[in-house]
Every structure is written in structure tokens, then in C-alpha cells.
Amino acid sequence: MSVLRIATLGDPVLREQAVSVGAQELRSAEVQQLIDDLIETMRCAGGAGLAATQVSVPRRIAVIEVDDNPRYPYKPQVPLTVIVNPTIEPLSEQKLLINEGCLSVPDLRGDLERFLEVSVRFFDRAGERRELVARGLTAGTFQHEVDHLDGVLFLDRVSDPRTFSTWEQFERHHKDAFLRRIAPYVRDAPP
Numbered sequence: 001m002s003v004l005r006i007a008t009l010g011d012p013v014l015r016e017q018a019v020s021v022g023a024q025e026l027r028s029a030e031v032q033q034l035i036d037d038l039i040e041t042m043r044c045a046g047g048a049g050l051a052a053t054q055v056s057v058p059r060r061i062a063v064i065e066v067d068d069n070p071r072y073p074y075k076p077q078v079p080l081t082v083i084v085n086p087t088i089e090p091l092s093e094q095k096l097l098i099n100e101g102c103l104s105v106p107d108l109r110g111d112l113e114r115f116l117e118v119s120v121r122f123f124d125r126a127g128e129r130r131e132l133v134a135r136g137l138t139a140g141t142f143q144h145e146v147d148h149l150d151g152v153l154f155l156d157r158v159s160d161p162r163t164f165s166t167w168e169q170f171e172r173h174h175k176d177a178f179l180r181r182i183a184p185y186v187r188d189a190p191p
Helices: 023-027 029-045 136-149 167-185
Strands: 049-051 061-066 078-090 095-102 105-115 117-123 129-135
Touching (some): 029 049, 029 078, 078 136, 105 136, 105 167, 117 136
Antiparallel strands (some): 049 061, 117 129
16 A cells, blocks of 8 residues: 555646446456555555545545544544545535535635535445445545545635634633534444
């Protein structure tokens, strides 16, 4: 496995629409290696997820995992999940105001609304069709990664630019209020 370079804000690849992965392509050694490298890169960077576009590969593949992540101690645990050709469908109109950051936008965070409950349909790395329901902060994580595959950054969804802050300033001035606001939704991880 290799740790790949993560593209940062301004790199045109982050604005590309990722291309769907065919069944034969998914079984290829090259794509399986990419998935392993995405996992390794996400873990080394301390992320909760990573999309292939973030490592300059415009394919509809992302990985998500939250396992005692020191950057996100408030996020519910999510087992390693590889999503290929994912689609997301909101299960209600209810939204949650989340403060997000991104490995491709280092040291910047902001408030945005995400659907509170979503259905995620995808293929796993073995090509099996999967579906899960994600809620709360976990739903936000899945929406964030699928946005990457559509060329959308969290910055595009922040409605009030006054909520932007560095990680340090978020920790100092905004984290406690954020944690109080999202406390009821922290436990709502997928089964």
C-alpha cells in the first residue's frame, strides 16, 4: 500500500465529475490497489473518509471509516466501508447543521446543512450491491464523500461565510457549542 498525495483546493481534479467504475474494472488489480491506497492515505491523514478524486483519480470510489479517530472524537464509529458508484437518497427533508472540514481544504472548517437521514446505495470492493441507512453525523460523512465524486466541496454548501474558521479557532471558540448542538445525533451511526 502507498500513501498518495491529497489534492488541495484549487486543483482542477477536485471539480471534476468522477466516472463510474465498471464491474470488470473494479476487479482489476489496479483498482483494487487504488482502494488499498485510499484506505492507507485516509488513515495516515486522520480523515473520516477519502474520495478517489482527492488523490487525483476521477473514479466513483470513496472509503469511509471512523475508528477512535483523534481528529473526530465526537463522531460515531463507522466500520471501514468502500463505496463504488454510490448514490444517496434523502429519507426525509430534515437537515442537521454540521461543522465540517476536509483533507483537501487544510485547516478550514465551516457550518453547512446536511440531510439528517439518507439511504446510500453502492457496490462494495467485491462488486456486491449494498445499501445502508446513515443518520446524523454519519449521514453527513457519506454526503461529504459523494459530493467529492460530483466535484462539490463543502465550501460550496456553506451558506454563511462568517462560520469559516481554522481548526485552532474552531477548537477554541466554537467546538463546545457545536458538540452541544449535535449531541443528540452522535449515536446515530449505521448498524
